[in-house]
Amino acid sequence: MLAMIVAHDRNRVIGRDNAMPWHLPADLAFFKRTTTGSTIVMGRKTFESIGRPLPNRRSIILTRNEGYSQEGAEVVHSFEELTTLLSQDEKAFIIGGAEIFRYYLDKVDRVYVTYIDSEFEGDTYFPELDPTKWVLKEEQKGVKDEKNPYDFYFRTYDAVEPLS
Template identity: 45%
Template sequence: MLTIIAAAAENNALGKDNDLVWHLPDDFKRFKKLTTGHHIIMGRKTFESFPQPLPNRTHVVITRQQDYDNENCIVVHNLKDALAFASKDEQPFIIGGGEIYKQSLSYADKIELTRVHGEFEADTYFPELDMNDWELVHEEFHEKDEKHNYAFSYLTYERKK
């Protein structure tokens, strides 16, 4: 089962200047809990935005740069190769960025979306979901609090059969 995992604002903003535009500690904890022990597929810029590779996960990085090399990840040059490599894992995750999300939508079985309640200026956006293809199966709202500057909701979508 291929799962897309993302945090996107109400205007589908994902990030700006290769960084998130909000800080939600509980969302980071959820991301870690869901993705630990699995393959995480991402674009090169997403990988390079991490201060270091995420522990206990296999990083599969998609790049057009033919000579790109990094000992901390598996380098591939297209989504199909990334999916083939990650097929050994029964629960790989697509973790971004915007272009990789868009390319992977037609392959995904599930979407774990943290919807950040607000609109943000961004240079990277999550693709618009066609609700004819997706069914919301779980929703969990979280209020803004002392650790979270924005209210947010965990939304789980599954592909309609």
């Protein structure tokens, strides 16, 4: 199964200056719980914002830079190469950035969204989910507290017409 996992605000902001414009430990824990043991796919800038391959996950980096390599991760240079590589995986998550999200949105069966009920300044956005193509299957309200200073929701959307 190929899925996406993303956190965004009310305006679908996902980043600013190659970083997330919020700190939400509950979302980071959800991301870890959901993706551990699976393959994660990201663009080079997303990888560099994380700074290292994440433990207990196969990391694939997509970049146009033919000379780019990264210890502990596989590097591919085209969507076609990535698609071929992913066809061998049972469970993989697209984790960003924006260009990869846009390209793969109609090629995944599920999207995990942490919806942060606030507004942030940003320069990178997640595409809008078309309600004719996506159905909300699950929603869980997160707990706003001293560590998680925003109202937020974990939402799972499934494709109306699954690919797999």
